[in-house]
Amino acid sequence: MSVVKLKPVDVVVVGMGVAGSILSKELAMTGLRIVGLERGRMMDPQQDFAMPYAHDELKYDAYRSDILQNLSRETITFRNAVTESALPMREMGSFKPGECVGGAGIHWMAGGWRFLPWDFQTRSRTEERYGKQQFSDNCTSQDWGITYDELEPYYDQFEHIYGVSGKAGNLNGELKNGGNPFEGVRSREYPNPPHEHTYSGALFAEACGTLGYKPFPKPAAIMTRPYTNLYKLNLGQCVSGGFCSGHGCSQNAKATPLTAVIPALLKHDNFELRTHANVIKVNLDSDRKRAIGVTYIDARGRTVEQPADLVILSSFTFNNTRLLLLSGIGKPYDPASNKGVVGRNYAYQATGHVKLFYEDKVFNRFMGGGAHGSAIDEFDGDNFDHSGLGFVGGSFIDVNSPGAPPIKAHAVPAGTPGWGSAWKKAVAKYYDRVATIALHGACQSYRTNYLDLDPTYRDANGLPLIRMTFDFQDNERKLSAFVAAKAAEIARAMNGDIIDVSARTGKYNIGPYQSTHNAGGAVMGSNPATSVVNKYLQSWDVPNVFVVGASAFPQNGSYGPTGTVGALACWTADAIKDLYLNKPSALI
């Protein structure tokens, strides 16, 4: 097969989502010649998300849209345990990776969270407080090799790129009323004020107050006022139209790579964006210690080699790990011996909920959008005493007002028939009389949960698919049951007439939608024996390769990952600019 060889560039960035767009923009400011490669298509928010077509629930919320990954060309395979045969995820369900410029960062719910300081030191802080036995023997959770304090300026930077709204709970060490008292110390207030309470959010906050908890407005990358961001881009004010998560926004009120970064990035003449460029390999020199560029398949099906001095992998969790495995960078993880690193520590989140049905209240649930809601953090991370509980980690608890498009948002009380007149009556009665308290349990990492290359199934280019071996463990089920009981207590204080509690039980099932918060596989750390990248997201094995994204999380926190992905992108960009470019070699 003939290969098209292109002229070298300084930097090639693989994947134009949240991480890749920020890294490209930050590095473009240095004058380096940068090529951004994206397997999906270009998006134009003014055209792609024009009114009224942006308010099409079937298209965007029911797996019909082309902004999601096209599984006909590439998917993953899945099994719960090594004893099973992994089978392909033939239809999308449990999570929704994107495939376009902006990636999953277009349809995200826009939760603008910072992880807790504890999240970055899960292993050491837990062992210090409770002893080593607090973790099960097969748990491979570890410290990140970076602390919250080191990342704080970069959280601040990301918040000012994505226009995050919220209320500080800990401003330079001083606790602030109305914010989250458990958050890490922040150096500045959020760039935008928090959302106003919806009715369900107000009921939740009031009930939490009576129980002695400290409710706070959820941080959201949804503009509460017109906002000009760090890159001088203008974002519009949210009108709470409710077609948000799953959708693009016609108002540019949701911060995404398309609204908050790409238009500024494209102004740099030294940056070139190539779409329909599906990277299949990072090419290494003969001693395999240095990357010399990448190979991709272009829109015409040609195999193209793009030489570069620096390669940044910033695609979704699965693809970052897969590209390392396909390229032979780093030792693949072997669960039998617990040796090797690439694919190690894949983690997810253990979601659950409590539904409250009311006779006498209506919520106008179709108003709202994304991460518009109220939360408490008393049972997240290590914010509560875990002595004798038999698990590690926790969950924030919230009432969210994301909008209520009716195909997915027609809740009925447990025990209602699934169809027929009785079902129809319950849907009609309760559509606008239900509030949901949600749980997003953190997920630890385990020897038995990992990613590797599938031995059987292949993508459209004939390359092996990534294989996920994953199941929830007792830790996540105990955590979910514990936090669900706390949420049920709040539900009773909210005086729901019918209260249905659903904690995470049983095996992980890849069918029903749960969360696109997939993490790990190319994790960061301070020890090359247990991490793929160092604290600067730089490959231990090939120092001119950086791997940025939720793939770097050694285990998953409770919060949405995007704030931390964005902060890590800003952090890595500075490490490259301030350290690596002066002396292109291993930074540690």
Next chain:
Amino acid sequence: MANISSDTKLHVTHSGFAYGYLTAPEVHFLDAAVARLIPADELGPGAREAGVTYFIDQQLCSAWGTHSRAYRMGPWQAGTPQQGYQLPLTPQEIYRVAIREISLYCSRQYAGRGFHLLSTEQQDQLLHSMENGEIELESLPAAVFFKLLLRNTIEGFFADPIHGGNHDKIGWKLIGFPGVASTSYPTHMLRHNVPYRVEPVSIVDIRENRASVDAQGYAQHISLGQAEPWEKEE
């Protein structure tokens, strides 16, 4: 009457819809089945009246109906319940073979009668048997078809009418969903426990100038009822 194309795939039924995939017997089956899943009753019209059969037909003609964006390479194995859909059949093929095999079953059980000619009690019983996997079909588990049919029925009842179902916004009127949003929401959202009930506006309404929009392209909603509490305040 809709335009009749020379394309042999097009089939025009009594109701005037131009079906792109479904045959007349399949339309009869689905009209009867969706009318049991979401019936017309004292609360108003149901899935059949909402045009759900036509919605399903249109979906089967789409990229979704042919599994154009699903992974379709073998080997094919049954898998565990946690591993998701693993049959080689596309949604188009599921509807075709399942309706055929259920109709044969029906004919054997009920003296040659098709599903649409059974009493509503018999239809409900048969749907329950499918749902619970009590009917053995040759090509696929009956529960797989039932689950897909129920999912598509709910989609067709609540999706924007631009997709061919939710005729006259029947689904939205039942629950009080306004459809395309209005920029008045931020103000109204602060009025807690005050219902916002309006004539729903669909994408089709706006496209065909049956509803007006503001400068941002959002719907201008018309309130239902004479004296909504939130209107008096203004």
